[in-house]
Amino acid sequence: MITRQELIKKYIEFFKHKGHKHIPSASLIPENDPTVLFTTAGMHPLVPFLLGQSHPLGKRLVSVQKCIRTGDIEEVGDKVHHTFFEMLGNWSLGDYFKEDAIKFSFEFLTKELKIPLEKLAVTCFVGDKNAGKDIESSKIWKSLGIKDERIAFLPKEKNWWGPAGLTGPCGPDTEMFYWKSKTKKVPKVFNPEDENWVEIWNDVFMQYNKNKSGKYEPLKQKNVDTGMGVERTLTILNELEDNYQSSIFKPIISEIEKISKKKYKSSDSDDDKSMRIVADHIRTATFILGEEKHLTPSNTDQGYVLRRLIRRAIRFGRQLGIKENFTSQISKIIVHEYTDYPELARNHKSITSALDEEELRFLETLEKGLKKFNQFVEEFKKIIPGKEAFLLFQSYGFPIEMTQELADEKGIEVDLEEYNEEFKKHQDLSRTMSAGRFKSGLADDSEATKKLHTATHLLNEALRQVLKDNNIKQRGSNITPERLRFDFNFSRKLTDDELKKVEQWVNDKIKKSLPVTREEIPLTQAMASGAQSEFGSKYPELVSVYTIGNPKSFISKEICTGPHVSNTSEIGNFRIIKEESSAAGIRRIKAVISN
Numbered sequence: 001m002i003t004r005q006e007l008i009k010k011y012i013e014f015f016k017h018k019g020h021k022h023i024p025s026a027s028l029i030p031e032n033d034p035t036v037l038f039t040t041a042g043m044h045p046l047v048p049f050l051l052g053q054s055h056p057l058g059k060r061l062v063s064v065q066k067c068i069r070t071g072d073i074e075e076v077g078d079k080v081h082h083t084f085f086e087m088l089g090n091w092s093l094g095d096y097f098k099e100d101a102i103k104f105s106f107e108f109l110t111k112e113l114k115i116p117l118e119k120l121a122v123t124c125f126v127g128d129k130n131a132g133k134d135i136e137s138s139k140i141w142k143s144l145g146i147k148d149e150r151i152a153f154l155p156k157e158k159n160w161w162g163p164a165g166l167t168g169p170c171g172p173d174t175e176m177f178y179w180k181s182k183t184k185k186v187p188k189v190f191n192p193e194d195e196n197w198v199e200i201w202n203d204v205f206m207q208y209n210k211n212k213s214g215k216y217e218p219l220k221q222k223n224v225d226t227g228m229g230v231e232r233t234l235t236i237l238n239e240l241e242d243n244y245q246s247s248i249f250k251p252i253i254s255e256i257e258k259i260s261k262k263k264y265k266s267s268d269s270d271d272d273k274s275m276r277i278v279a280d281h282i283r284t285a286t287f288i289l290g291e292e293k294h295l296t297p298s299n300t301d302q303g304y305v306l307r308r309l310i311r312r313a314i315r316f317g318r319q320l321g322i323k324e325n326f327t328s329q330i331s332k333i334i335v336h337e338y339t340d341y342p343e344l345a346r347n348h349k350s351i352t353s354a355l356d357e358e359e360l361r362f363l364e365t366l367e368k369g370l371k372k373f374n375q376f377v378e379e380f381k382k383i384i385p386g387k388e389a390f391l392l393f394q395s396y397g398f399p400i401e402m403t404q405e406l407a408d409e410k411g412i413e414v415d416l417e418e419y420n421e422e423f424k425k426h427q428d429l430s431r432t433m434s435a436g437r438f439k440s441g442l443a444d445d446s447e448a449t450k451k452l453h454t455a456t457h458l459l460n461e462a463l464r465q466v467l468k469d470n471n472i473k474q475r476g477s478n479i480t481p482e483r484l485r486f487d488f489n490f491s492r493k494l495t496d497d498e499l500k501k502v503e504q505w506v507n508d509k510i511k512k513s514l515p516v517t518r519e520e521i522p523l524t525q526a527m528a529s530g531a532q533s534e535f536g537s538k539y540p541e542l543v544s545v546y547t548i549g550n551p552k553s554f555i556s557k558e559i560c561t562g563p564h565v566s567n568t569s570e571i572g573n574f575r576i577i578k579e580e581s582s583a584a585g586i587r588r589i590k591a592v593i594s595n
Contacts, residue, residue, distance in 0.1 A: 002237050003247050004230060005340070008064050008088065011228070014108050015090045021057035024538035025065050025341075029293050029302060029476060037302050038068035038288075042089030043225045048561050049093050050169060050206065050223050056520040056542035059095035064088050064230065066341070068284060070305055073312075074405065076280050077273040079242040079266070083309065084284035086230040094221035101203045101224040102140045105176060109201070113237060117145055119179045121190035121197060125160055125172030126153035130216040131208060134159075137174045149189045158192075161204040161225070169206045169219060176201040178236050200236060201228045242266045244276050248337075252279045255333045260320040274316040278330065281313035282355075286331045289351040290344040292537070293476040293487065294583040297358045308399045310358050314366070315402065325363075328355040362397055369396030373403065377410050386418025393423075448481035451571045451593055454516060454564045455506065456486050457548060458574070459589065460532060461556040462505040463488055466498055474534045475586050483577070483592045490587045494579050506574045513569040514549045518562065521545055531557045 012022055026045035028038050039045065042065035049055040065087045075081040092101065109115045122141050127133030138151050153159075162170030179186045181196040190197065206223040208216040235243045244253055245266055253264050256275050264275050288295055288306050297307035310327060317326055331351055335344045344351070369392055376384045384407060392398040400419055407414050456477055464472045467490065476487040494502075521529075526545050533539065539559060546564055549555035565571060572593040582588035 001247065002234065004086075004234055007230060007234055007237070008086075008340075010112050011088045011108070012062055012064065014112055015060075015062035015104070018060070018090075018104060020060040020062040020090055021540065021542075023057065023061050023063045023540045025063060027293070027537065028066055028068055028287060028291055029295070031477060037305060038070070039065065040067055040069050041065070042067070042087045042227055043091070045561075046091060046093075046225075048563065050091075050225070052221050053562060054520070055093055056544050057540050059093045061091045061093070062089070066287060068288070068305075073308075073401070077277045079244060079276070080232070080235075082231055082243070082280050082284075084280070084287050088228040088230060088233075090224075090226050092224035094223065097207075097222055097224060098137055098203075098205055099140050101205070101226065102137060102174065103144065105201055105203055105226065106141075106144045109176065113233075115178060115237075118186055120146065121150040121152070121177045121179070121192075122146055123152045123154050123159050123175045123177070123192055125174075126155050128156060131172065134172045134174070134205075137172070137205075141174070152190050152192050154192065162206070163210045167210050167212055169208070169223065170210055170216070171205045171207040171219075171222075173202055173204040175199050175203075180236060180241060182239060182241075198232065198236060200233050202226060244279060249279055251333050251337055252283065252330060255330050256320070259324075259326050259329065260317075260322050262320060271320060274320045277316045278313045278320070281309040282327055282330045283334050285309050285313070285327070285355065286334045286344065286351055287341075289331075289354050290335075290341065290347050292343060292347070292534075294347075294350065294586055296354055296583055304399070307358065308401060310355065311362050311397065311399060312402060314359055314362055318366070325356060325359050327359050328352040331355055365396040369398050370406075372396065373398075373406055377407075377412060381412070383413045383415055386415040386420070386422055389414050389416075389419045390422035446481050447565075448593075449479055450563045450565050452479045452481075452484040452591075453562070454546075454548070454568065455510075455571055455574055455591065455593060456484050457546065457556045457558050457560070457564075458506045458509050458568070458571075459484075459486055459502070459591065460488070460558065462502045462509075463490075466501045466505055467494075473532070475582075476534075483590055486589045486591070487582045487586055488589075489585055491585060493581070494587065499576050499579055503574060503576050509548070509555055510568045510571045510574060513567055514555060516564050516566055516568065517547050517551065518564070519545050519547070523559075526559055529557065530554075531559050533559045 016022060026039060030036055030039050030044055042063055043050060055061065067087050068084050070083055072081060073083055076083060090104065109120065110117060124137045125134040133153065141151055159173050159175065160170065161173050162168060177192065177197040178200050179196055180198045184196060204225040206225060207219055209219050210216055231243050231246065231248055234246045234248060238246060240246060243249065253275060256278055257264055262271055265272055285306055288302065295302050295306060297303055297310060313327060335348050335351065338344055373392060376388050389400060389403045392403050393400060404414050460474055464470055472488050472490060474486065475489055478485040520542060523539050523541055523543050526543050531545050543559045544561055545557060546560050546562065547554045547557045548568060572595045574591060574593055576589055576591045578590040580588050
């Protein structure tokens with residue numbers, strides 16, 4: 001039986017032998033990309049380099065990236081869906097293209113993983129008015145031994161990636177499928193609709209740019225972006241049909257069995273569904289809480305998703321008959337299993353504390369809330385008014401999605417439109433943001449964003465100078481074209497005078513028209529030179545460093561991927577609009593710029 005660690009090692013080593021440089025997993029909380037709440041794919045941290053910026057480690061990269069997707073959270077509970085997963089990926093940034101990418105994929109599947117050729121099938125893009133049929137990919141597959149009847153041509157909704165927004169890089173992809181059934185013979189002809197064919201790998205060929213007028217233009221830098229899910233691949237390699245029976249989930253499921261005194265049977269029963277939900281959601285919550293940015297459950301942004309996951313796990317834990325607090329107990333198993341993510345062990349106390357606190361808070365109102373919900377069912381019969389659904393949220397801590405799930409189980413509906421009206425009165429947070437269902441997109445690189453991005457570097461240094469504390473470090477940032485948000489470690493609220501001095505310090509450096517330069521140097525050299533880094537972030541062996549001012553007597557020097565202006569005079573007037581607490585020991589500043 002192949003383990004998770006063995007699969008990851010095989011993949012990384014294989015591509016290192018093919019000239020790829022190994023890059024560490026980026027944070028689950030994406031930097032400066034307001035379009036998503038979480039890192040959703042391996043390509044997410046590489047956006048600037050896919051758009052043409054040179055990567056310090058070159059044109060061939062490989063990684064295993066931790067990811068979160070919550071768009072189909074209601075599907076979790078079956079045998080294959082997860083909110084947190086690890087994505088194996090290899091990239092070519094304007095280097096090799098279709099032939100090498102497909103040959104690498106085929107070699108890894110058949111030689112390294114020893115998957116029989118007769119159990120493989122592929123799909124390619126069928127073509128449309130904007131881009132031709134991907135005959136090139138099909139020819140490459142045929143040259144490797146994949147027969148015509150095992151190649152299916154599918155339309156854009158199946159075999160095309162992007163653009164992430166309205167414009168940007170995009171292109172056809174080719175997907176690899178594995179026949180999972182142990183009882184049914186592999187059919188001669190590939191039918192992608194047959195559930196026994198499971199997709200295990202996807203090679204995306206970014207060869208077009210969709211412009212504002214909707215036309216697809218060939219890209220100057222053609223990229224390859226691939227993705228292979230660790231959980232799914234591990235299940236396949238071990239000839240299992242349930243991801244939750246793999247070595248990844250076995251220790252977690254065993255702990256749930258021990259706590260609930262029930263046996264997992266890999267069935268479609270309510271108990272097994274509940275066990276899968278608890279295992280998935282507590283694993284995801286553990287990884288979110290393990291981030292160095294110290295997120296906590298809340299009613300906004302990532303904190304809302306975190307709260308929803310924990311509370312959903314608690315509800316299904318209660319359905320398993322678990323009476324005592326259990327979330328932190330399961331989390332300890334997860335921390336123990338994922339030793340290759342040291343941030344989990346480093347933050348295990350805060351993970352445990354946050355889970356215990358959230359569980360205690362929710363349990364105080366869960367039973368009362370369920371009684372109130374059942375009263376609404378009896379009273380309203382067919383549809384629960386939005387005002388009552390909002391009461392369940394405000395008074396009993398029921399995320400609207402939980403109320404909808406409970407209603408579905410009873411065969412009734414919730415007036416979501418009225419709920420949203422009530423919710424907007426309470427706070428400015430849309431349903432889409434709450435659910436974390438942002439459309440995955442490329443980070444904005446407009447001129448406004450570049451100015452704000454450079455301003456955060458000045459703000460970072462200004463805080464250290466004004467507060468006379470060299471231990472201050474960035475704990476996270478988020479930039480939109482309208483404003484910057486910057487988190488940093490500090491024990492107290494800043495005074496009005498301190499904020500004014502910080503603002504003046506930044507504006508003084510802007511007025512001095514200081515040059516902003518970029519260089520690529522080894523990480524050890526960057527750290528030795530005094531370059532600042534984000535606390536807890538993992539960096540490759542070669543990094544980009546942005547310096548503001550004279551290289552020998554610089555104002556600011558930071559490890560960063562960019563993008564930035566070339567001179568501080570381009571920024572404009574800097575103004576702090578808010579300073580507040582973000583988490584225990586973490587402060588947050590929001591600022592804007594104007595001409």
